[in-house]
Amino acid sequence: MFNKILIANRGEIALRVIRACKEMGIGSVAVHSTADADAMHVRMADESICIGPPSGTQSYLSIPNIISACEITGAEAIHPGYGFLSENANFVQIVQDHGLTFIGPTADHINMMGDKITAKDTMKKLGVPCVPGSDGGVPTLKDARRIADEMGYPVIVKATAGGGGRGMKLARTADDLEEAFSTARSESKAAFGNDEVYIEKYLTLPRHIEIQVFGDGKGKAVHLGERDCSLQRRHQKVFEESPSPVVDAETRARIGKVCADAVANINYAGAGTIEFLYENGEFFFIEMNTRLQVEHPVTEAVYGVDLVREQIRVAAGLPMSFEQDDLVPDGHAIEVRINAEKLPEFRPSPGKITQFHAPGGLGVRMDSHIYDGYSIPPYYDSLIAKLIVHAPDRSAALARLNRSLDELVVDGIDTTTPLHRALLEEPDILSGDYDIHWLEKWLETYR
Numbered sequence: 001m002f003n004k005i006l007i008a009n010r011g012e013i014a015l016r017v018i019r020a021c022k023e024m025g026i027g028s029v030a031v032h033s034t035a036d037a038d039a040m041h042v043r044m045a046d047e048s049i050c051i052g053p054p055s056g057t058q059s060y061l062s063i064p065n066i067i068s069a070c071e072i073t074g075a076e077a078i079h080p081g082y083g084f085l086s087e088n089a090n091f092v093q094i095v096q097d098h099g100l101t102f103i104g105p106t107a108d109h110i111n112m113m114g115d116k117i118t119a120k121d122t123m124k125k126l127g128v129p130c131v132p133g134s135d136g137g138v139p140t141l142k143d144a145r146r147i148a149d150e151m152g153y154p155v156i157v158k159a160t161a162g163g164g165g166r167g168m169k170l171a172r173t174a175d176d177l178e179e180a181f182s183t184a185r186s187e188s189k190a191a192f193g194n195d196e197v198y199i200e201k202y203l204t205l206p207r208h209i210e211i212q213v214f215g216d217g218k219g220k221a222v223h224l225g226e227r228d229c230s231l232q233r234r235h236q237k238v239f240e241e242s243p244s245p246v247v248d249a250e251t252r253a254r255i256g257k258v259c260a261d262a263v264a265n266i267n268y269a270g271a272g273t274i275e276f277l278y279e280n281g282e283f284f285f286i287e288m289n290t291r292l293q294v295e296h297p298v299t300e301a302v303y304g305v306d307l308v309r310e311q312i313r314v315a316a317g318l319p320m321s322f323e324q325d326d327l328v329p330d331g332h333a334i335e336v337r338i339n340a341e342k343l344p345e346f347r348p349s350p351g352k353i354t355q356f357h358a359p360g361g362l363g364v365r366m367d368s369h370i371y372d373g374y375s376i377p378p379y380y381d382s383l384i385a386k387l388i389v390h391a392p393d394r395s396a397a398l399a400r401l402n403r404s405l406d407e408l409v410v411d412g413i414d415t416t417t418p419l420h421r422a423l424l425e426e427p428d429i430l431s432g433d434y435d436i437h438w439l440e441k442w443l444e445t446y447r
């Protein structure tokens with residue numbers, strides 16, 4: 001096992017990894033920008049080291065600075081958290097070239113899934129159901145026309161280098177295709193230096209359901225059920241739950257096995273998420289994320305596992321501490337993301353927290369780096385807390401979420417808490433009857 005791990009991240013996810021290190025008897029190194037000198041991850045880690053000025057590109061994204069921090073502190077492995085360098089294959093290669101261990105999948109797997117055409121092609125060959133589409137890149141408008149005519153409209157043009165909603169253009173009818181195709185290409189070229197695009201049938205009212213997988217890198221893998229993350233605004237998740245209100249045990253076992261077998265087949269190592277659109281009882285693969293996700297605690301609650309501990313074990317060459325048969329879901333979990341933002345515009349609201357009180361009690365987990373007197377810097381993501389509740393069933397989880405939000409106090413800044421309170425008044429949320437467009441539609445009339 002490692003003696004010391006460097007956490008190449010900040011905020012709540014840095015705390016999450018430090019906590020796992022402590023429980024495993026592993027030393028932890030925090031890295032921080034000058035703007036984060038007073039941050040909780042710096043206080044909580046065994047050691048800390050400044051890696052640059054406030055700007056993320058010059059600190060948490062600076063590969064030389066992070067490698068230097070490992071060399072100075074003697075850290076043997078790097079946990080990237082999510083965001084920043086977590087899905088940067090070049091970083092993974094450099095980490096290895098320096099004799100260090102990246103806690104996550106290989107550079108090849110990150111590259112494979114980062115290229116969305118390759119990802120889809122790989123998954124299709126592995127028996128994972130995919131959205132009908134072009135099966136590869138679409139080089140010309142003429143090809144696009146032929147494929148879209150064959151498939152029928154609406155279609156969506158996606159950048160192979162995109163993902164997470166970046167570089168997508170919808171063509172509702174044939175009249176929209178030329179513009180969708182050319183803007184998807186030119187925007188993708190500008191954003192990613194790659195203008196390759198592919199085409200899919202556009203699913204009009206799906207849910208976003210993702211399967212958590214975990215591999216040992218040696219041909220063994222398991223699934224840990226699904227998370228329903230349909231409630232999103234501008235591709236930012238707001239509310240996530242497991243199990244999905246629309247997935248039964250038999251369906252979970254079936255799609256879960258397909259996903260576990262697929263990642264086992266490619267010798268995938270560590271945590272991964274296979275994203276699907278779900279419509280009319282069918283799953284359609286869209287993307288795979290090769291990182292630990294923000295919403296992983298929902299799965300941890302339902303399956304009673306510590307995913308970060310497992311990541312560290314597998315990176316150290318140890319076996320996973322569970323097999324598929326050990327993984328039995330228990331109850332229902334919901335996460336809400338609390339952001340330092342002012343409603344109704346979701347405008348970032350950095351500043352000093354004058355009073356903070358975290359909810360507690362049975363089945364309540366608050367993952368947050370904020371504290372009384374902490375000043376939220378304006379340079380980074382606005383996520384300040386994840387509130388995760390776990391209860392025997394969905395309605396008990398909703399009640400527990402409601403009372404936890406009652407207990408939460410964050411004064412001095414604006415947060416998205418009122419949004420979560422309002423959502424808990426909505427019959428569609430209470431019944432689980434929502435899709436990927438529900439939240440944005442609802443926000444049009446929310447103020």
Ligand code: MV4
Binds near residue numbers: 201
């Ligand atoms: C789609 C789609 C409909 N049909 N693909 C957006 C993020 C990226 N991961 C994939 N996305 C979508 N792909 C097909 N063929 C609709 C979306 C989409 C979406 C997906 C999940 C959650 C929220 C969304 C909001 C708008 C569009």
